[in-house]
Amino acid sequence: xxxxxxxxxxxxxxxxxxxxxxxxxxxxxxxxxxxxxxxxxxxxxxxxxxxxxxxxxxxxxxxxxxxxxxxxxxxxxxxxxxxxxxxxxxxxxxxxxxxxxxxxxxxxxxxxxxxxxxxxxxxxxxxxxxxxxxxxxxxxxxxxxxxxxxxxxxxxxxxxxxxxxxxxxxxxxxxxxxxxxxxxxxxxxxxxxxxxxxxxxxxxxxxxxxxxxxxxxxxxxxxxxxxxxxxxxxxxxxxxxxxxxxxxxxxxxxxxxxxxxxxxxxxxxxxxxxxxxxxxxxxxxxxxxx
Amino acid sequence: xxxxxxxxxxxxxxxxxxxxxxxxxxxxxxxxxxxxxxxxxxxxxxxxxxxxxxxxxxxxxxxxxxxxxxxxxxxxxxxxxxxxxxxxxxxxxxxxxxxxxxxxxxxxxxxxxxxxxxxxxxxxxxxxxxxxxxxxxxxxxxxxxxxxxxxxxxxxxxxxxxxxxxxxxxxxxxxxxxxxxxxxxxxxxxxxxxxxxxxxxxxxxxxxxxxxxxxxxxxxxxxxxxxxxxxxxxxxxxxxxxxxxxxxxxxxxxxxxxxxxxxxxxxxxxxxxxxxxxxxxxxxxxxxxxxxxxxxxxxxxxxxxxxxxxxxx
Numbered sequence: 001x002x003x004x005x006x007x008x009x010x011x012x013x014x015x016x017x018x019x020x021x022x023x024x025x026x027x028x029x030x031x032x033x034x035x036x037x038x039x040x041x042x043x044x045x046x047x048x049x050x051x052x053x054x055x056x057x058x059x060x061x062x063x064x065x066x067x068x069x070x071x072x073x074x075x076x077x078x079x080x081x082x083x084x085x086x087x088x089x090x091x092x093x094x095x096x097x098x099x100x101x102x103x104x105x106x107x108x109x110x111x112x113x114x115x116x117x118x119x120x121x122x123x124x125x126x127x128x129x130x131x132x133x134x135x136x137x138x139x140x141x142x143x144x145x146x147x148x149x150x151x152x153x154x155x156x157x158x159x160x161x162x163x164x165x166x167x168x169x170x171x172x173x174x175x176x177x178x179x180x181x182x183x184x185x186x187x188x189x190x191x192x193x194x195x196x197x198x199x200x201x202x203x204x205x206x207x208x209x210x211x212x213x214x215x216x217x218x219x220x221x222x223x224x225x226x227x228x229x230x231x232x233x234x235x236x237x238x239x240x241x242x243x244x245x246x247x248x249x250x251x252x253x254x255x256x257x258x259x260x261x262x263x264x265x266x267x268x269x270x271x272x273x274x275x276x277x278x279x280x281x282x283x284x285x286x287x288x289x290x
Numbered sequence: 291x292x293x294x295x296x297x298x299x300x301x302x303x304x305x306x307x308x309x310x311x312x313x314x315x316x317x318x319x320x321x322x323x324x325x326x327x328x329x330x331x332x333x334x335x336x337x338x339x340x341x342x343x344x345x346x347x348x349x350x351x352x353x354x355x356x357x358x359x360x361x362x363x364x365x366x367x368x369x370x371x372x373x374x375x376x377x378x379x380x381x382x383x384x385x386x387x388x389x390x391x392x393x394x395x396x397x398x399x400x401x402x403x404x405x406x407x408x409x410x411x412x413x414x415x416x417x418x419x420x421x422x423x424x425x426x427x428x429x430x431x432x433x434x435x436x437x438x439x440x441x442x443x444x445x446x447x448x449x450x451x452x453x454x455x456x457x458x459x460x461x462x463x464x465x466x467x468x469x470x471x472x473x474x475x476x477x478x479x480x481x482x483x484x485x486x487x488x489x490x491x492x493x494x495x496x497x498x499x500x501x502x503x504x505x506x507x508x509x510x511x512x513x514x515x516x517x518x519x520x521x522x523x524x525x526x527x528x529x530x531x532x533x534x535x536x537x538x539x540x541x542x543x544x545x546x547x548x549x550x551x552x553x554x555x556x557x558x559x560x561x562x563x564x565x566x567x568x569x570x571x572x573x574x575x576x577x578x579x580x581x582x583x584x585x586x587x588x589x590x591x592x593x594x595x596x597x598x599x600x601x602x603x
Contacts, residue, residue, distance in 0.1 A: 128301070129308045132574050134533035137551065137567060141313070144555040144563040145320040221432055225537055228434045229552055241434075248438060248541075252446050259442075262435035270430035 022278045025271035032087060032268055039088040044078060047085035047238050051076035056254045071256040073247065082238055083260055089233060090240045090265075094220045097157030101219070102212050105162035109169025110196055113177070124170075127163040135160035135222055143231050153223075153232055160222045161215040168211055172204040206283050213276035217269040224265050240265050298582045302575045309571045313564055314357045318350070361568060367561035371554070376561035379550060380569050386456055387546035390465055390539065391531045395524075397470035398477050405474070406481025407512075411504060413486065421478060428475025433534045437468040437541040454543035465542040469534050473527060484519045488512045518589050525581035532570055 018026070035042060044066060054063045057072040059079075070079040112123040130138075139156040146152055173196070176182055185199055224241030226232035228248075233239040235246075240261040247258030324341050332340075341347050344367075345356045360366070366376040402425075409421035444464060445453035452461050488494065489512060497511050536548030543549070547566060554562035 125304070125308065129305055129312070131529075132305050132309065132578075133567070133571055134529040134574075136533040137536060137570055140536070140551055140555045141563055141567045142316065144558055144560060145316050147558070217430070224432060225434060229537065229540060229556075231552070231555055244434060244438065251438065251442055255442055258438055262432070262438060266431050266435055269432065270426070273430050274426070 018278070021274060025274040025278075028267060028271040029275060032091060032271075035084055036088040036091040039084045043081040043084040045081040047077065047082045048236050049077060049081070056250070058254075059256050070260050071254070073254070073257045074250055079243075079257060079260060082243060083240075083264060086238045086240045086243050086261060087264060089238055090220065090223060090227075091268075093154055093157055093223050093233070093239065094216065096154050097219050097223065098161070098212055098216055099158075100155060101158035101160070101162040101215070102165050102208065104158070105165025106169040106208060108162075109166040109171075110173060110200075112166065113170045113173035114192055114196065120170075123166065127166050130159075130163040135218075136225055139222065139226060140229075140231065143226070148231065148234060150233070150237075153226070156226075157219055157223050160218045161211075164211060164215065165208065168207060169204065172207060173200055176200055176203060210276070210280045210283055213272065213279050216276070217272045220265065220269055220272075294586065295583065298579060302579045305575050306571060310358060310361045310568060311354075313568065314354055317560070317564075318353075322346070364565075366565040366568075369554075369562045370559045371557060371562070376559075376565040379562055380547065380565045383545060383547045383550045384569070386544060387532075387535055387539070387548060390462070390469065390544060390546055391535055393462060393466045394470035394473060394535075395531060397466055398473035401470070402474035402477030403481050406478035406483075407485050407508060409478065409482045410485035410489065411508065418482075422482065425475040425478040425482075429472045429479070430475075431472060433468060433472060433537050434541060436471060437464070437538060440464050440468055441541070456544050461542075461544075465538050465544050468541070469531065469538045472534070473531065476527070476530075477523070480523050481516070481520070484516045485512055488515045491515070518585060521581055521585055521588070525578050528577045529574055532573065 051063075051072070052075065054068075054072050055074055055076045057063060057068050057076075059069065059071040061068050061071065063072075068078055068080065070083060073079055073082070108123050108126075112120040139159055142152070142156055177200075182195060182199060185195055190199075223232060223239065224244070227239040227241030228245040230242075230245055233242050235242070243261040244258050244265070247254070247256075247261070250257055324337055324344070324346055328337060328340060345353050348356075364377040368374065369376045369379050372379070405421050405425065409418040409425075412418050441453045441464065444451040451464055452458070453464060455461050485508070489507075494507060494511055497507055502510070532548070535546065536552055538544065539546045539549035540552045547569065550562060551566040551570075553559075554566060
């Protein structure tokens with residue numbers, strides 16, 4: 001059975017060029033990153049600026065010389081400005097969480113593949129145990145035990161996915177170790193640290209980056225879910241999930257407080273999922289579809 | 291086959307043991323349990339009484355043994371919130387979570403499977419594109435946002451459905467859709483991929499050659515062969531249902547396990563948090579064991595030494 005009669009293959013190959021949907025996704029992601037970086041310049045007001053006489057103003061309402069593009073919330077804060085700052089903190093936390101998860105997970109994968117034996121067994125046991133508890137519920141438990149702090153919260157956000165990097169890195173290293181170029185480098189007397197960093201890592205980096213992209217929506221959702229539940233980012237800080245959670249109480253009279261951050265989260269996760277799928281098909285067919 | 295089952299069961303027990311140990315370790319790392327559990331102004335003699343009651347004055351190894359023993363009995367202490375055993379609170383909440391989770395799962399199967407199969411049969415047609423676009427929409431929308439949109443539309447604007455509580459069957463509708471719809475989206479995508487895969491197999495082409503019609507092809511040949519991957523998929527999704535359930539239950543004030551956990555975390559009601567997380571682990575581990583058993587039953591190829599997860603990972 002050759003792959004050429006698989007009906008899925010032509011379609012997958014046809015998807016390799018950037019379709020308009022993928023371009024729109026990539027464009028939206030670039031926009032979000034720009035918003036996050038230039039939040040201070042873009043926001044008309046600071047996210048904590050209150051104006052108690054202008055509470056619950058609907059979108060596009062004018063007030064004292066400025067227009068509240070997306071209305072104001074229960075403390076008279078400009079929703080548009082808050083959305084910009086919330087985008088910054090949500091993306092920043094998700095990026096940090098992804099980085100921590102990717103580095104720690106990959107490192108553990110390397111260690112498992114390098115030493116095998118008992119170390120390997122122990123690490124894979126941890127990976128299996130992690131897979132037995134959903135990241136959100138584990139994060140909730142840790143928040144209950146240790147109390148809420150921003151540092152702990154960022155670490156907890158990295159919980160979603162470290163096990164996948166470990167599994168992936170371990171599998172890739174184990175299979176790469178058998179290849180000729182690694183044998184050659186080792187025969188030349190290179191130390192294992194050098195082999196891993198200079199030779200193995202560059203060869204599996206593409207797969208790891210694709211994995212990170214595929215993981216990113218889950219990481220954003222973990223942060224926004226926890227903040228939505230009131231257990232993540234704490235006021236006066238802000239995050240897209242926190243805005244949504246706060247706005248939930250005023251749905252009847254002021255839908256805009258909750259709906260705009262919701263749309264922002266939805267579009268961001270949608271764009272990254274579409275872009276991640278495309279990236280995987282384009283660069284790395286070895287990671288299976290989930 | 292028996293050997294395979296025994297290995298699986300042993301791993302399940304090991305995972306449970308690891309999780310209980312992990313909780314114990316995390317609790318001890320978090321600080322002196324007496325400081326966390328008791329309020330700051332507790333008199334020293336009361337504090338000493340509780341330290342002795344909880345065995346905190348004994349060596350760590352002994353405490354660990356005590357903890358394992360009480361966890362096995364389902365004894366996690368008394369809830370701070372309402373003075374009943376934490377485990378009772380969990381047991382009371384379980385039926386509601388089971389009701390919500392199972393009805394969401396059934397909804398997802400009823401919507402997602404046909405959608406994915408039809409999309410695969412009409413591969414690359416307009417139907418396929420529309421089905422997949424709605425599936426992507428379904429699974430990219432955050433559960434909490436979907437829940438809020440549904441409340442906004444059906445409870446606040448149209449005023450046809452209740453948005454909080456669990457008293458009548460009508461109360462089930464919004465949370466069920468909130469939890470089930472994203473799952474249906476993932477399921478549709480998955481069903482499409484695995485149906486396409488099965489449809490490319492030689493025996494399907496042989497059946498086509500014999501003149502079996504498309505519907506018969508799917509029902510008689512494709513579906514039975516897609517059953518194993520579907521089972522694996524559902525095994526992985528159980529965690530998603532439990533985690534999504536926590537958010538859904540909180541939004542709709544549905545008195546289940548997830549809401550109990552969220553409330554307990556917010557008030558740092560540690561006995562309830564432990565009881566919740568270990569019950570959830572138990573559910574996950576047993577569900578995965580069940581998936582393995584069903585897998586053996588429906589897959590005639592599965593010998594004693596083959597890895598069940600190999601195909602799915």
